[in-house]
Amino acid sequence: MAKESSPPVPSVDIPDVVDVTPEMILQTETEIEELGKTDEQTLILGIETSCDETGVAILRGGDQVLANVISSSADLHSRYGGVVPEVASRAHVQAMNPAIAEALRLADVTLWDMSAIAVTVGPGLIGSLIVGVAAAKALASVLEVPLLGINHLEAHIYANFLEHPDFAPPAVGLIVSGGHTLLVHMPAHGLYEVLGETLDDAAGEAFDKIARYLGIGYPGGPAIDQMALGGSKRAIKFPRAMLRRGYDFSFSGLKTSVRDYIRKQEEAGVEINLADVCASFQEAVVEVQVHKTIKAAQEYGVTNVFVSGGVAANSRLRELMGVMCEESELKLFYPSPVYCTDNAAMVACCGHYRFERGIRPDPNIDPDPNLHLA
Ligand code: KG4
Ligand code: ZN
Numbered sequence: 213m214a215k216e217s218s219p220p221v222p223s224v225d226i227p228d229v230v231d232v233t234p235e236m237i238l239q240t241e242t243e244i245e246e247l248g249k250t251d252e253q254t255l256i257l258g259i260e261t262s263c264d265e266t267g268v269a270i271l272r273g274g275d276q277v278l279a280n281v282i283s284s285s286a287d288l289h290s291r292y293g294g295v296v297p298e299v300a301s302r303a304h305v306q307a308m309n310p311a312i313a314e315a316l317r318l319a320d321v322t323l324w325d326m327s328a329i330a331v332t333v334g335p336g337l338i339g340s341l342i343v344g345v346a347a348a349k350a351l352a353s354v355l356e357v358p359l360l361g362i363n364h365l366e367a368h369i370y371a372n373f374l375e376h377p378d379f380a381p382p383a384v385g386l387i388v389s390g391g392h393t394l395l396v397h398m399p400a401h402g403l404y405e406v407l408g409e410t411l412d413d414a415a416g417e418a419f420d421k422i423a424r425y426l427g428i429g430y431p432g433g434p435a436i437d438q439m440a441l442g443g444s445k446r447a448i449k450f451p452r453a454m455l456r457r458g459y460d461f462s463f464s465g466l467k468t469s470v471r472d473y474i475r476k477q478e479e480a481g482v483e484i485n486l487a488d489v490c491a492s493f494q495e496a497v498v499e500v501q502v503h504k505t506i507k508a509a510q511e512y513g514v515t516n517v518f519v520s521g522g523v524a525a526n527s528r529l530r531e532l533m534g535v536m537c538e539e540s541e542l543k544l545f546y547p548s549p550v551y552c553t554d555n556a557a558m559v560a561c562c563g564h565y566r567f568e569r570g571i572r573p574d575p576n577i578d579p580d581p582n583l584h585l586a
Contacts, residue, residue, distance in 0.1 A: 250274065250568040254327045257315070257351065258560025259308075261344030262336025262364045263390065264289060264300045266307035267556030270319040270326075274564040275374055278319030280550070280557045283307040286431060293424040295390075301339030308347050326357055328573065330563025333361035334583030335391065341579035352575065360563040361577035364554075365392060365585045366404070368520040370565065371547040371558035379545045384509040385518030386501055387585075388529075389554075390416035390431070392521065394585065395459045395504055397512050401565055404586040407508050408459025415497060415523045418463035422470055422493055426486055436490045437526050443487030445495035445528070448473060452500050459504055466496055498529045502536050509542050518545045525552040 252273035260267035266283040285303035289295045316322060331348035334341055345361075352359035368387050372379045381401060387394045393410035413421065416433055423432025428439055450469050453462045470493055477484050509517050517537055523529065524546050537544040551558055567573075 250327075250564060252276075254564065254567070255321060255325050256360075256560040256563045256567065257312075257323075257326045257329050258362075258556035258558075258563060259329070259331040259344045259348050260364075260367070260554055260556040260559045261304045261308075261340045262332045262334070263340060263554055264295045264303070265554040266304045266311050266344075267554060267559070268308075268311040268315040269556035269560045270315050270321060271374075271557060271560035271564060272319075274561060274568070275377070277374060277557045278321065279315040279317075280555055281311045281315045281318070282550075282555055283311050290430040293430055294420065295337070297337045297339050300337060301343055304340055304343035308343060312347070312351075323351065323355055326351075326355055328352075328358040328360055328563060328567050329355070330360040330362050330560050330566075331577075332364045332367060332559050333577050334364060334580035336364055336579075336581060338579060338581040341581060345577060345579045349575070349577075358567070358573035359575050359577060360566055360571075360573050362559050362562045362566075363583055363585060364559075365394065365583075366402075367558040367562040369396070369398065369518065370562035371520055371551040371555075372518045372545045373565065374551055374557055374561050375547060376545045378543075379516060379518065381516070382512070382514045383516035383518055383545075384505065384512055384514050385520060385545075386505050386524070387521045388415040388501065388519070388523035389521030390414060390420065390433075393461050395461075395508055396585065397508065397514075401569060402571075406584075406586050408461060408504065410461040410463065412462055412464040413467070415461070415463065415501070416521070418467060418497065419494075419523065421467060425471060425474070426489065428486065428490070431522075433523055433526060436494055437528070439487050440491035440494045440528065441487075443485065443489070443491030445491040447485065447488035448492035450492055450496040452496055452503075455500050455503060459508060461500065461504070463497070466493070494526070494528050498526065498532050501529060502532050505533065506536050506540050506542065510540065515541070515543055516545065517542045520547065520552065522553040525549040 258269040269280045270278045329352045381398045393415045395408040397405040420432035429435035
């Protein structure tokens with residue numbers, strides 16, 4: 213609820229270049245002691261600009277999403293079949309102020325009600341990250357509230373805390389997105405052990421590349437997911453890459469195999485059943501991911517399993533992971549599709565938990581395109 217004494221929602225006017233010095237965000241010891249005092253009224257404004265989505269969210273009490281504004285520039289990239297970084301960063305500059313204003317309107321709060329600002333600092337596209345971090349620094353400076361720099365991969369994990377009160381570490385899970393494929397052990401809040409990663413493409417990238425090759429749309433993940441519904445997942449036997457070899461992943465052999473299959477069919481003059489190709493390709497990806505996740509959960513003796521990131525919206529991944537977790541007596545958590553793909557609610561949520569743990573905010577945060585989870 214908006215405070216009566218709060219000034220009206222301003223038309224936020226953030227200059228393109230925000231040059232904030234550390235001194236501008238001075239925090240006294242007393243203010244820092246205030247950290248860790250979260251309650252159900254704590255309001256965090258989250259900002260996400262790591263790729264092609266400008267996200268601004270307002271979160272109350274760690275799990276009440278009052279606003280989750282997402283402005284995507286995907287349409288601008290679709291003709292190129294992938295994100296064009298310069299186009300994405302320009303779109304963030306245009307979308308940022310309207311997205312903040314819209315989030316405040318939806319949440320019916322003002323900027324002066326915020327307890328802290330949380331922003332993605334990496335990994336991601338540097339030009340895109342700079343826009344979000346600059347906006348967040350300016351807001352934190354003007355409002356004199358803590359600034360929390362958030363790891364995008366960690367935020368994907370925290371998307372699970374938005375909707376599942378019973379989700380808690382220790383847990384093992386997959387972060388599968390357009391830029392990353394990680395199998396992670398999370399023994400406690402804020403602690404991560406990366407068990408495996410992709411040796412080549414990210415899972416979402418493989419979906420996008422195959423969809424582009426098949427000419428069925430961009431982004432490719434949802435297009436393949438949709439088309440696969442009408443096909444048979446056993447129609448074509450694509451390889452299960454590195455199924456029994458550790459916790460790393462690889463998609464290059466599978467991609468080659470799909471291309472070889474299409475080429476041979478064309479050479480033989482056989483009509484290609486795109487639905488079968490999509491369903492069989494998707495099954496090859498999903499089976500390996502599910503197998504490795506269950507194996508890791510068992511090896512690390514955890515019962516909570518999570519799936520996060522854009523590819524976690526995949527219907528077959530959710531289905532097969534659900535079946536296999538039930539068989540193995542594991543508890544599976546995944547976010548609603550809107551919190552799987554890039555959004556700022558997950559960034560605010562991750563910020564809330566950090567704030568709660570009393571982690572000292574840093575006004576000097578800088579974007580880091582190659583930031584690691586652990
Ligand atoms: O997490 P995200 O929004 O951005 C990154 O952090 O990269 O993930 C985007 C990726 C894209 O590659 C997109 O094709 C994929 O997630 N994706 C899906 C589905 N929805 C989005 N992949 C498979 N099935 C889906 N339903
Ligand atoms: Zn992401």
